[in-house]
Every structure is written in C-alpha cells, then in structure tokens.
Amino acid sequence: MKKRQFINLTLTAPLVLTFRDLLAKETRNREVQMENLKLDTKWDKVFKQSDKVDHSKVTFHNRYGVTLAADLYIPKNASGRLPAIAVSGPFGAVKEQSSGLYAQTLAENGFITLAFDPSFTGESGGEPRYIASPDLNTEDFNAAVDYLSNRKDVDPEKIGILGICGFGGMAINAAAADPRIKATVTSTMYDMSRVNANGYFDAENTAKDRNEKRAAISAQRTKDxxxxxxxxxxxxxxxxxxxxxxxxxxxxxxxxxxxGFHPRSVNSTKGWNTTMPISFINMPLMTYASEIKTPVLIIHGEKAHSVYFSKDAYARLKGDNKELLIIPGASHVDLYDNKAGVIPWKKIVEFYKKNL
Known part of the structure; x- marks a missing residue:
C-alpha cells in the first residue's frame, strides 16, 4: 500500500499570500499610474522668487486619474512635520500667477504650500484641454490634500486650503466634502455655478435664459x-x-x-472650450456650504464687481466658524497680486496659525 503524500500547507500558504500581495500591489500601481508630464524647470513665475523658501516641482493624481502639476514651497531650514496649505486659482489662471504668489508668501511664514494647476489646464494632465468642472476642480483640492497628507514633512491633522476667484467657490465646496481640511480661506471669490447659470448680478436668472444657453452649448457639442x-x-x-x-x-x-501675463494661462491666451459652462449651470457649488464645521475666512474687495458672491457665501455658512473681511477700496483683481498693497497677509497667516 502506497504512503499517502501530504502537502505542507505551512509552506505553501505564505507563497500564495505573497503572490496575492504582489498582484494587489501591481493592480494598485496600474490604478494610480501617473501621466508623464513635461514640467518647465526654469523659474517662469510672474513674481520674484523668494530666498526664504525652497521651491520644487511635484506631481500628484486625483481620484479620476488626472495627473496634476504643482509648485511645492517649503520654508528654508524646516524640520519636523509642518502645517500645509494647498492653493489654486484664479479661474483660468495657472500656478505661475496669483496662486504661486500666495503659496510662496505663506511658505515664508512657516507653512508647506502647494500651488497647483487644475485638471486639463497649465502643466497638469488630462484631455481635452481648457475645460473646467465643479466636480473635477473640487476634486483637485481634495487630491491635493491626499498628496499633502502622505508627505513625511506634513502634519496630516493640520492641512488647509486657499482658493482665489473661481477656485474660492471650489475651495468652499471641497471643505464641505472633506473634513480633513481644517481651515479654508477664499480671496476675491467667484461662485462659478451661479455666474454661469444666472449671469452677472443674476441678470439672466430665468429658465428661459438658461435654456437658451443650454441650446447653444448643445448645438456646439454636435459641431465639436x-x-x-x-x-x-x-x-x-x-x-x-x-x-x-x-x-x-x-x-x-x-x-x-x-x-500677470503667462503663456499657459487660459485668461492670458485664447480662452476656455465653448462648451465648458454646462456642468456649472447644472451643478450648484454652494449646496452644502452650511454644513462646513471647520473655520472659513472669506476676503473680498469693497469695490469688486464680484463682492456679492462672497457676501452671499458668508451668509450660507453657519455657526461661529466663519469670518468675512471686506478690504476698503479694493477691486477684484487688486487681490490677485497685491498691486495696491491690499492683500491682508498678516490676517491670513494669523488665521492659519490659529486653526492649523
């Protein structure tokens, strides 16, 4: 009678687990494989480089698989885990313009900062080019938080965001969606859903007006x-x-x-895809602003045509976690680059230091 042969499962089980682990790792690698972006290595910002911070180019990916390009600013001689802030905007701008200035200045004050190009624009990836979306661009902020949360030099419990112009609205939407965001600042904010759906000053706020826009966009989609x-x-x-x-x-x-001209900026060159507004018309950004539990500082110029966006956004926020700062005499664009010396740097820094 033949001896029965028994397989030693204590030897084979680890091999099976190892194979499964490798397969899972390979699957994850495929899922997060980032586009190979060609990033400009020279300093091509519209503002002067600071000697108080270290600057480098980095990439990260969002939940939809778009690879985003960003400028990382770190205070010189930094040590330990620091609070961090992700910055983007204005709408149609690139990180070499206003968002980079804000990021670099905040880094001079002790924060690790990330100024990023939104999906489909600037040096970031994604096709087709020159489109925007309330969902995708909100996700870009949340993805920046993903990236910062995984850096060894960042305290993941001390991450904030800052949105300028149209990305102020996206920042509020991101803060409503993501409790990892501990503090939010908007500067010279636009509600891109409202302005696309209702026109400036809500002058086109009728179903007839919106249906005419939808018809024109739909006709262009067919042509495209x-x-x-x-x-x-x-x-x-x-x-x-x-x-x-x-x-x-x-x-x-x-x-x-x-x-402020930059060749990669949509606003400096030809403009957005004609069909871009449709998602903003149909998807309001401010729906859950009242549910934000973390502090929000809203800054706007007194003379800005857009100031009503910030005042109404402030009214939507609830509780004692909000603050509205109106800058006397300032226009919308004055807050892009501090041309009139109106950006309240001290106030912004104090807000983040208190809440991060």
Missing amino acids: YAAGSYQRTQGLPDKLTGEEPKFVKDYFDYYKTPR
Missing part, C-alpha cells in the same frame, strides 16, 4: 463632435476699445500685460 476638435471662446480681447466694463479692464491689466 463632427469636427473632432473643441471650439474655444475668444477670451479677453488683445486690445481694449475703452468701452468695456471696469472689471474687464482690470482683468486685461493683469492677464494681458507684463504684470
């Missing part, structure tokens, strides 16, 4: 699909006639002159 490409808007003009509203002149003075 047939052409195999996406039509882009005119954007800011290359020259002014003098008849434009003051806020258009202010935008021109920043985006179209050496003051």
